[in-house]
Amino acid sequence: MNQRKSKIQVRDLSKHFGSLVVLDQMNFDIYDGEFLCIVGPTGCGKTTFCNVVTSLLPCTKGAVTLESEPIDFKKHNVSFVFQEPSCLPWRTVWDNVKIGLEIKGYPKKEIRERVSEVLDLTGLTRFKDFFPNAISAGMKQRVGIARAFVTEPDMLLMDEPFGQLDTSTRFHIENSLVQLWQKKKQTVIFVTHNLEEAVYLSERILVCTQKPTKIKKEVYVGHLDHPRNIADPEFVKIRREVTDLVRWW
């Protein structure tokens, strides 16, 4: 794993809100094309981490760099799948998915091709002309994923995107996500408090402590093939290991 090229560098990253230390000197690398999961208990500052990484919130100390340069939305290709459904209600599914490409000024023909492909991969083609008020919560979240993948980002950040979905919908979308990632091989940072989800999806898991949040340990999962079997002894073993790490603070 460590022989892979480092894509994103997190160095001494700290975030304070007044006297409250939320993120405390976090240090790690994310490798090119890696699917990394960050797990931690609810309220440990995972969303703050996402907002700091994407510069939606300024950090107090340290830095996050993309290929050794400070992240700049205008220069770097970054996508974010938010925790809450974030479809723009006045745009159809198609128009929601294409928005990143539209902002980045892609030609119309390429937008058409890319959006068609990603809608097909996420199973949304039939719903392309629907407005978000006419589709389910699961589909809305899939729109968010399609919108994030369509730009083929250098860094894709996902902040507990399936937290509000029921188990079967979540499994379905998780499988779509893995297929999409296997096809596109983008660098993904997936933040969740669902340990099984982390083991099911990722190549590597970073386990966070309670506030002030630090990286407690990293766990490798990349040797398990997709689609993963949640009853597989190795899967169960890793899940138990991660659970123990989360349990004993």
Add this chain to the structure above:
Amino acid sequence: MEGRKEQLKSVFYNLLSIAVAAVFWSLFSAWQQSPFFPSIAQIWKAFIGLITVGDIEGIGLFSHIWASLIRIFAGFAAACVLGIPLGLAMGLWPKLYKRTRAIIEPIRFIPPIAWIPMAIVMLVGFSRYAFLIWLGAFFPIFITTLLSVTRVNPLHVNVVKVFGAKRSYIIRKIVIPSVLPDIATGMRVGLGIAWMCIVAAEMIGGEMVGIGRLILKYAELIRMGEIIVGMLIIGVIGFIMNEIFIIIEARIFRWRSEVSID
């Protein structure tokens, strides 16, 4: 099919409510036997008379309606043209509002009717009416636009920010579509107030034409039939305008979810 059935039901109950109101009025009028409470037949007769013969000065009913409508549209259009961009600008640059609110807010609380003497002194003819309507319609439009900009969902802004959207893109593609439904609501409220203002203005203003003036002419003669015709015309035109607004809103904002507590 279910929707169509519901629509027909709705039309039926609306017609029924009009019929019930008419029956109540008829009973009340028959009981009172007073020229102050004319029967429906007398009101109808007054209506036909205003159409065919005109008012006491021979001015036809449609001339009155047309004069009021033109004044309404002029004042209302001016309120939209000024209120929407100003509301957007002050919402997008809150400092602009914070630094000028000491002049804006007190004006908002002065009723348009209180401006009538000033309008009579400073303006003449058509501009007098347009100014009063503008005053009435401007603030609901301006305030709803201003407030709706401050309530744009920050998540929607972040969605495009992450893709590197420029400020102009955020305004055009996120802020404006987000605030349009609220602006439409403000416009509807503004239109209602515009009607209130035009009637008051026409009652006091100098010209002899307009629905407000028509009501006043017959108030001096204590002819309630014509007065009620004038009142009903204002109500019906306002209702039609409101319905047109609702139909347009439903078409433009079909992406909006209706909230029901049933």
